Amino acid sequence: MSSKINSVKGTREFYPEQMFARNFIYAKVRAASELFGYQEYDGPFIEPLELYAAKSGEELVKKQSFTFEDRGGDLVTLRPELTPSLARMIAAKQGELNFPVRWWSFGPFWRYESPQRGRSREFFQWNIDLLGADSPEADAELIAVGATFLRSVGLSPERAQIFVNDRRLMEAQFDALGIAADKRVDASNLIDRRGKMTIAAWDEYALEIGLDRKQLDGLKAILGDFELWRQSESLTRLFAALAALGVSAYVKFDPNIVRGLLYYTGTVFEAFDVSGSVKRAIFGGGRYDNLLSDVGGQPLPATGFAMGDVVAGIILQEAGLIPEFQSSPAQVLVTVFDANLLPQSFALAAELRSAGLNAMVYPEPTKLQKQFKFADKMKMKVALVLGPDEAEQGLAVVKNLTTGEQAQVKKDAVFESVKEILQA
RNA sequence: GAGCCUGUAGCUCAAUGGCAGAGCGCCACACUGUGGAUGUGGAUGUUGUGGGUUCGAAACCCAUCAGGCUCCCCA
Numbered sequence: 425m426s427s428k429i430n431s432v433k434g435t436r437e438f439y440p441e442q443m444f445a446r447n448f449i450y451a452k453v454r455a456a457s458e459l460f461g462y463q464e465y466d467g468p469f470i471e472p473l474e475l476y477a478a479k480s481g482e483e484l485v486k487k488q489s490f491t492f493e494d495r496g497g498d499l500v501t502l503r504p505e506l507t508p509s510l511a512r513m514i515a516a517k518q519g520e521l522n523f524p525v526r527w528w529s530f531g532p533f534w535r536y537e538s539p540q541r542g543r544s545r546e547f548f549q550w551n552i553d554l555l556g557a558d559s560p561e562a563d564a565e566l567i568a569v570g571a572t573f574l575r576s577v578g579l580s581p582e583r584a585q586i587f588v589n590d591r592r593l594m595e596a597q598f599d600a601l602g603i604a605a606d607k608r609v610d611a612s613n614l615i616d617r618r619g620k621m622t623i624a625a626w627d628e629y630a631l632e633i634g635l636d637r638k639q640l641d642g643l644k645a646i647l648g649d650f651e652l653w654r655q656s657e658s659l660t661r662l663f664a665a666l667a668a669l670g671v672s673a674y675v676k677f678d679p680n681i682v683r684g685l686l687y688y689t690g691t692v693f694e695a696f697d698v699s700g701s702v703k704r705a706i707f708g709g710g711r712y713d714n715l716l717s718d719v720g721g722q723p724l725p726a727t728g729f730a731m732g733d734v735v736a737g738i739i740l741q742e743a744g745l746i747p748e749f750q751s752s753p754a755q756v757l758v759t760v761f762d763a764n765l766l767p768q769s770f771a772l773a774a775e776l777r778s779a780g781l782n783a784m785v786y787p788e789p790t791k792l793q794k795q796f797k798f799a800d801k802m803k804m805k806v807a808l809v810l811g812p813d814e815a816e817q818g819l820a821v822v823k824n825l826t827t828g829e830q831a832q833v834k835k836d837a838v839f840e841s842v843k844e845i846l847q848a
Numbered sequence: 849g850a851g852c853c854u855g856u857a858g859c860u861c862a863a864u865g866g867c868a869g870a871g872c873g874c875c876a877c878a879c880u881g882u883g884g885a886u887g888u889g890g891a892u893g894u895u896g897u898g899g900g901u902u903c904g905a906a907a908c909c910c911a912u913c914a915g916g917c918u919c920c921c922c923a
Contacts, residue, residue, distance in 0.1 A: 433913090476923065487849085487921085488922075489923085507923080535922080537921070537922075538920095538921095540917070540918090686923085687923085759882085761881075791880085791882095792881055792882050792883095793882065793883075794883095795882085796882050796884095797882095799882095809882070811881055813881085823882070823883090825883070828883085828884085830882080
């Protein structure tokens with residue numbers, strides 16, 4: 425008896441049905457990206473730890489990444505995100521790239537977190553970025569790509585919304601309230617947690633981090649002011665561009681969106697499922713104009729977002745938006761009558777394949793009943809039977825499994841006959 | 849990293865200290881050249897794992913693993 429070895433905690437196994445769902449998301453991601461002219465790229469799956477330590481809190485990197493020592497004694501980590509790799513790749517070819525650069529990627533990432541609904545330790549993420557443009561219209565384009573994805577998978581604006589804010593606008597508001605520079609990070613955290621705390625607890629927390637009563641009241645007024653964007657020229661242009669791009673229905677200004685990341689410098693946005701059971705962001709991103717120079721490149725404005733496949737997958741599943749899984753790539757089963765006729769069935773299958781048809785042949789002689797049952801469970805459309813009678817006359821039985829009709833046809837007409845059924 | 853909940857047949861779940869069950873699925877037969885529907889029969893099993901308490905544990909206790917919810921975090 426061998427002992428059972430579990431998969432690593434937080435990893436996922438993609439059985440064909442889950443693989444189909446993953447590839448469905450991948451295909452939609454590709455379509456939305458390419459519709460706007462973005463090119464696919466990828467970086468290494470393992471990176472030196474320093475790549476992340478440079479711009480993230482070291483504590484965080486050590487705690488939430490899969491880091492290990494390689495045989496040469498260097499600390500390497502399974503990539504927890506793509507942006508630092510992107511920044512390095514861009515910086516390395518900054519002189520020869522044709523800006524603005526529009527790149528997208530869909531690949532695996534790892535974070536050492538406690539797994540729960542919508543969050544695993546191994547996940548796939550769509551990253552899409554536009555580098556070399558600092559206009560609000562560039563931000564609008566990224567938001568439009570996100571909205572296009574939502575629309576393409578069938579998530580309506582009633583179901584999914586993208587909430588937008590601008591850090592510069594919030595900074596201006598903090599200035600007006602006289603919130604000191606060293607309290608800005610705490611204030612951002614405060615805003616981020618607003619939905620998670622009771623009103624009283626939130627007030628208390630606000631006073632705790634050093635806001636006075638007047639600043640708290642002022643902050644509340646700002647967070648309740650959904651017309652605040654009109655004070656921002658950049659957001660005004662952004663919303664005008666979104667209207668021109670035809671995605672206004674998906675986008676709303678929300679002063680409560682700040683995002684945890686330190687590196688955002690302007691526009692920030694997050695998409696949520698507003699009617700389902702998952703409260704996590706579908707995707708999120710924003711403008712990060714300082715990142716390139718932070719990693720040693722020439723200053724370069726950039727904007728982008730990322731979407732994990734776990735939350736998106738749950739939402740699509742819940743909304744019934746993942747197409748029906750086709751259990752077999754082949755819609756045709758060539759049955760095997762008996763051991764003597766097996767070579768003829770194999771040969772028939774081979775002929776159909778060389779004609780370009782996906783065809784499966786039963787791998788051993790067994791009762792036809794069993795073979796038909798197999799074809800039925802695999803949801804196949806056509807079964808072929810080559811028995812002694814047919815073999816003698818150079819025929820094959822073509823059976824339409826949907827209607828139950830069947831006919832004997834000449835072997836060289838099988839392909840056409842099958843095709844007819846599949847196209848019906 | 850912290851707290852709470854859950855783990856029983858392939859799946860969904862019963863059984864609350866006293867013979868481990870149901871539905872669905874599976875297999876066989878009715879049907880020796882044909883799937884779905886129906887009927888009849890059959891097998892579902894280390895009750896996550898390891899220990900303990902008890903005459904007796906799926907149930908109670910401890911540990912551990914996995915999943916979920918919440919906090920933390922979300923580069």
